[in-house]
Amino acid sequence: MITVNSEPLPWHDGMTVRDVLTVRKYAFPLLIVRIDGILVPRDSYDSAPVPDGAVVDVVHLMSGG
Amino acid sequence: MSRETPAAGNGDLVAGHALLAGFRYETRPVVRGYNDRVLCVDVGTLEISEKPVPGEMKAKFTGGKGYGMRLLWDAVKPETKWNDPENEIVIGMGPVCGNTNYPGSGKSLVVSLSPLTGVPIDCNVGGYFGPYLKFSGFDALELRGRAKSDVIVYISGNEGTVQILEAGDESQDSHLLAENMVEIFARDEKDRQHVSSVSAGSGAGNTLIGCLNFSFYDPRRKVARLKQAGRGGIGTVFRDKRIKAVVVRYEGLSSSSNNPADLPVIQKTGLKLHREIIAHDDEQCRMREIGTAHLVEVMNDYDLLPTHNFKFGSHPDAGKIDSHHFSAMVTHGLPDGCWFGCTLACAKAADGFELTTGPYKGSKVTVDGPEYETVAGCGSNIGILDARTVMEINFYCDTYGIDTISFGTLTAFCMECWEKGILNADRTGGLELTWGNSDAVLEMLHRMGRGEGFGLTAGQGVRRMKAIFAREYGADPKLLQDIGCECKGLEYSQYVSKESLAQQGGYSMALKGPQHDEAWLIFMDMVNNHIPTFEAKAEALYYFPMFRTWFGLQGLCKLPWNDIEPADNAGTSEPAKVPEHVQNYVDIFNAVTGRSIDKDELIRQSARVYNFQKVLCLRMGRGRRADDRPPYRMMGPVTVEEYESRAERYDKQLLEQVGFDPSGRTSEEKLEALRKYREDRYEKLLDAVYKRKGWTPAGIPKVETLKDLGIDYPEVVEVVKALGG
Structure with missing residues (x-):
């Protein structure tokens, strides 16, 4: 189990940041992802692993007028 | 003379x-x-x-x-x-x-x-x-x-x-x-x-x-x-x-027409943002491709796209009005800034658009837009899932001089009144205002243009329609209050705020009425879970309205602040504020005026005007605490249908936060328990925000707040003192 934005999410072997975003339907383009406080570069979401028990922070910025 | x-x-x-x-x-x-x-x-x-x-x-x-x-x-x-x-x-x-x-x-x-x-x-x-x-x-x-x-x-x-x-x-x-x-x-x-x-x-x-x-x-x-x-x-x-x-x-515009104190600083700061936009816009918000309409699919994904008078936050056919349909209709490759020098260039336009209704039927016209708000208000919120129809409504609203946001929200209200039997063909002059009936919607719009029949009634706005429907048709005033999405008399703009307490406040405490330009906190509150306490929400409802007010003092657009971000924004301490862009604004203001403000004085500039505007509202007899309360549709589910569409979320909230076991309870009982909880929390939010703003619990700026801001003019103090400020 991991925590994403303060809510639990089941973990699976080989889970990546992209998997988390897909499961949570986080489609907004202006995202900042931190795993256990460590910033994940936007261009490595497809490969960055998410370990079991991780605390994942997916910060959505703002958009629009 | x-x-x-x-x-x-x-x-x-x-x-x-x-x-x-x-x-x-x-x-x-x-x-x-x-x-x-x-x-x-x-x-x-x-x-x-x-x-x-x-x-x-x-x-x-x-x-x-x-x-x-x-x-x-x-x-x-x-x-x-x-x-x-x-x-x-x-x-x-x-x-x-x-x-x-x-x-x-x-x-x-x-x-x-x-x-x-x-x-x-x-x-x-x-x-x-x-x-x-x-x-x-x-x-x-x-x-x-x-x-x-x-x-x-x-x-x-x-x-x-x-x-x-x-x-x-x-x-x-x-x-x-x-x-x-x-x-x-x-x-x-x-x-x-x-x-x-x-x-x-x-x-x-x-x-x-x-x-x-x-x-x-x-x-x-x-x-x-x-x-x-x-x-x-x-x-x-x-x-x-x-x-x-x-x-x-006026003829003779140049890059130094403002005669700024330090033009090189402005040019250097601008060049930095131009480069940022060119480098990152395609992968970020696609503003240069389709403007704010890029938000349609995003809002649908996050259950925030108003659908059927804000009952729901998504529609299974929302893909039919997503940004790609509008991108296919607008002309690309032309400079689209609404003022010179704007690289973000989000003012998109469809050329040669052939109208199919109304006085200009058959004409080929250029249509500016649509913005996100227009697509949501004149699309999903009234059940129209057809991009071409949205474009036609957009054109006629603009040329008739009708606000697309109010038009969308009041039409959605009419449609729900039709659904509930409050309106019928006799009362609308034959307009069948069912969800998605584009012919009826366009005809109602043309009647507004001509000043005829139900177009005149609907054009009075939601608040006045509520009174008319209660008085003339015997509709239940409480129901009308719950589903009529206006606050202070202004129709809501197009985001579902039910699951974000902070945004309920952002909308309903906005001085002019529920427009999102004071505060848009849904992601920060509902998705990021970054402002869980009343105090944290109140701080956000202090900072962002003040910061966003500042654009209006300067003649600036907000979009280049938050629809593009620097490559290293993620590594900053407060990325939601986009600190580099805030500093850009401080630098530009100083370079134009020759003054020397910092980011704190920027907020104080806004706070003076914001509080002065608040007192002007009070002087006009409005702006009290009761005026800051939203209709329940913007706070939670009004109907069983809405409750059951998100039953899992609401049941969980009842069990974990309200202490009310939903098992074995009817939907009506659950609705009531949830409503009591949410309305109580909203009152607590009002208390926290008023306190943070230096206002009394009644929502009146305190004299000491006005003094601190240097706007304690006798005529201003007189207004608040009379109200206990």
Whole structure:
């Protein structure tokens, strides 16, 4: 189990940041992802692993007028 | 004051417009972003004058919306109504306005007493009018009075003349009128870009939801395009004054027209943002491709896209109105900034769009837009999942001078009233206002344009319709209050706020009514879970309204702040604030004005105007705590249908947060328990936010707050003291 934005999410072997975003339907383009406080570069979401028990922070910025 | 023949471009066309009054003024360059004078035009008495901006006003109100609020206060009395001659329309620019070096620097701020709310409304709007007026010599324009018959106000910025002309038989609808104004006042083809007009279409005069259209001539498309000061019915005030158009002609724009204190700093800061936009926009918000409409699919994914009068947050067919459909309709590859130098260029337009209904059926026109709000309001929220129909509604709303946001929200309300049997064909004059009935929606819009039948009723807005439906049709007032999505009299803009307490506050505490430009906190609150406590929400509801107010003081657009982010923004301590862009704004303000503010003084500049506006609302008899409460539809599920659409979420909340075990309970019982919980939390939020803002629990600014901000003027203190502030 991991925590994403303060809510639990089941973990699976080989889970990546992209998997988390897909499961949570986080489609907004202006995202900042931190795993256990460590910033994940936007261009490595497809490969960055998410370990079991991780605390994942997916910060959505703002958009629009 | 002198009387003379009209000093316009095309003498033959102008000859048909009798000169009613003329005024000559001394032209002089802007100094560090300011002219330090205001132009006053009374279309009733035909008096035209200029007046200096006192140093105190400049120091405390900064410009733009700040000047608008100060001038409006001085113009009206507590008993003034929107349609009294003394109500003004003030168009203010701000010191940064007209800068061509930093994206998004061409906004005008329009202020007036709203027909919908009775309190000041403010709108920011692009187009060339404001910057041209500024470089013609004025920091703001006050329009007051009511003409005996339609007039055109013409400002010739290079000659230094202002004229009130008798209007001719030009079409009232803005897509034609804006073209006519260019034709009349431009000297030749090349001169067309030097002419900009403000107008409101036929629907603005027949409804209370009229908007203003600010034009900018597009030399490549060879058409006068339109941007809207949309909210609150300022177009209705404009037409009530019998102003057909206000036109400015100005030639001679340069990158240093603001005569800034330090041009190289502005150029360097602008260049940095230009590069950022070019490097990252395609992978971020695609503003250059389709503008704010990129948000349609995002909002649908996050259950935030208003659907069927804000009942739901997504629609299974929302893909039919996503940004890609509009991207396929607009013309790409043309510069689309609504002011010069804006690389973000989000003012998209569809060319050769053939209309299928209404008075212009069969015409091929250029349609500006649609923005996200228009797609959501005139699309999903009324069940229209067809991009072409949304585009046609967008065109007619604009040319009729009707606010697309209010139109969408009030139409959604009508449709739910139809669904509940409150409205029927007898009551709507045959309009079958069922979800998604585009023929009926367009016909209702055309009736607003013509001033006929149910178009007149609907055009009164949601608040007045609630009273009419209760009084004449015996509808349940409580139900109407729950589902009528207005607050203070203004229709909500297009986001579902049910699951974000902070956004409920952001909407309903907004001084002018529920428009999202004071605060948009849904992601921060509902998705990021970053502001879980009342205190954290209150802090966000302090900072963001103050920060966002600042754009309106300067003549700036907010989009280049938060629709593009620097590559290293993620590594900053407060990425949601986009710290590098905040510093850009501090640097630009200082470079234009020669002053030396920091990011804290930026917030104080806004706080002065914000609190002054709040007291002006109170002076007009509104702005109390009761005025800050939303209809329940914007707070939670009103109906069993809504509850059951999110039953898992609501049951969990009841069990874990309310201490109410939902098992074995009816949906009605669960609805009631949830409502009590949410309404109680909203009251706690009000307490926290008022405290953070330095207001009493009744929502009245304390005298000490006004003193701290330096706006403890006797007339301001008098208002709050009488209310216990």
